[in-house]
Amino acid sequence: MLSRSLGHRAxxxxxxxxxMAGLAAAxxxxxxxxxxxxxxxxxxxxxxxxxxxRLPAVWALGLCGALLFAATxxxxxxxxxxxxxxxxxxxxxxxxxxxxxxxxxxxPGRVTGLATVSATESHLHDLRGQRLYFALRLQSGEAxxxxxxxxxxxxxxxxxxxxxxxxxFDTYLADAGMNFRLTRxxxxxxxxxxxxxxxxxxxxxxxxxxxxGLGIADRHPALAGLLRAMMLGETNELSEDQHTLFMQxxxxxxxxxxxxxxxxxxxxxxxxxx
Numbered sequence: 001m002l003s004r005s006l007g008h009r010a011x012x013x014x015x016x017x018x019x020m021a022g023l024a025a026a027x028x029x030x031x032x033x034x035x036x037x038x039x040x041x042x043x044x045x046x047x048x049x050x051x052x053x054r055l056p057a058v059w060a061l062g063l064c065g066a067l068l069f070a071a072t073x074x075x076x077x078x079x080x081x082x083x084x085x086x087x088x089x090x091x092x093x094x095x096x097x098x099x100x101x102x103x104x105x106x107x108p109g110r111v112t113g114l115a116t117v118s119a120t121e122s123h124l125h126d127l128r129g130q131r132l133y134f135a136l137r138l139q140s141g142e143a144x145x146x147x148x149x150x151x152x153x154x155x156x157x158x159x160x161x162x163x164x165x166x167x168x169f170d171t172y173l174a175d176a177g178m179n180f181r182l183t184r185x186x187x188x189x190x191x192x193x194x195x196x197x198x199x200x201x202x203x204x205x206x207x208x209x210x211x212x213g214l215g216i217a218d219r220h221p222a223l224a225g226l227l228r229a230m231m232l233g234e235t236n237e238l239s240e241d242q243h244t245l246f247m248q249x250x251x252x253x254x255x256x257x258x259x260x261x262x263x264x265x266x267x268x269x270x271x272x273x274x
Contacts, residue, residue, distance in 0.1 A: 018064040022071025027163060037073030041066045078177050082126055085159050085179075093157040095120050095127065095182070096191055097134065098150050104236035111136050111144040114178070118150055119191075132157075132180040133173050136187055145187065146194035146202055155185025208232055229255050 026032070044066030051058035096119035103112045112135045117127045136153060138144060145151050158181045164170035173181075193199070212231060213224040225237035235255050238246065246252040 014060065014063060015067060018067040019071045022068040023075050025068070026072040026075035032069070032072050032076070034073045034076045037069045037076065040069035041073065044069060079174065079179065080130065080177070081162065081179055082130070084126065086162075088159065090156050090158040092154065093120075093124060093127075093182070094152065094154045094188070095124070095157075096150055096152050097132075097182075099145050099147050099194075100131070102144060102147060104234065105144070106236070109138050109140075111138060114176070127180075130180060131176070131178050132182055133178055134182040134185055136185040138187070142187065145190070146198045148198050149190060149194040150192040151190055152188040153182065153185045154188055155182040157182050205232065209234075 044062045044064075047062030048059050048066060049062075051062060053059075095117050097115035098118045099113060099115050101114040105111065112133070115132060115134055117130045117132065120127050134153065134155070136155070160170050160173060160179055160181060164174050194202075209228055209232065212227045216227075217224040222239045222242065225239060226242055228234045228237040229242075233255055235243070235246075235252065243252075246255065
């Protein structure tokens with residue numbers, strides 16, 4: 001049997017480990033700017049290129065250093081923090097948001113999701129292009145916005161911590177490139193309606209939910225919820241007991257790859273696949 005060195009078995013370790021270390025260092029608050037990180041990464045690549053084939057130790061050090069510093073720069077660029085907002089308290093703000101994702105509703109009359117700031121008042125111009133989490137109250141009879149729609153909203157804008165606690169929702173938002181929360185918001189106007197594709201998806205979602213509940217929704221709501229979860233990926237339709245069983249068996253992720261969302265993606269199902 002041929003004997004192989006560790007380098008032959010796992011060459012990607014040269015790339016993965018230093019890159020992961022750079023991301024961890026940046027997330028822990030390493031004081032390195034984007035420009036400094038990119039500069040050091042280029043220097044590391046130059047050192048690795050010069051030493052390639054002649055000085056293995058120097059090549060490895062240069063390559064690992066380049067990936068580490070590139071990762072720190074990537075994290076800083078991904079987060080796109082605004083230094084001027086670090087010391088500012090929460091404030092009321094009127095923004096125009098392009099909806100990127102809508103979460104499954106948990107409270108009637110309330111909608112939550114992720115969006116990108118597309119327009120602001122003049123004194124908030126530095127927020128344009130920022131991604132944020134929003135929570136909006138809907139008026140009686142008001143429909144929730146669909147993905148790709150642009151809406152004018154008014155709410156309380158709060159800066160997320162730079163290094164949120166582990167295993168918190170803020171950590172999920174930070175890892176997704178979010179820096180702000182907009183809470184206690186309300187929709188002022190629809191600037192641009194959702195695209196025809198996402199309107200069609202919303203109509204198909206309603207139709208499929210109705211079809212999957214025919215004959216059983218009234219008498220067996222738990223079974224109807226299970227069918228909708230399995231076919232549409234709508235895990236919020238599961239009862240508490242069903243949710244626990246799928247989690248304990250390790251099969252919850254299978255519901256997120258249901259058949260119908262591949263063809264008719266709702267806002268929330270599309271986000272699960274992406």
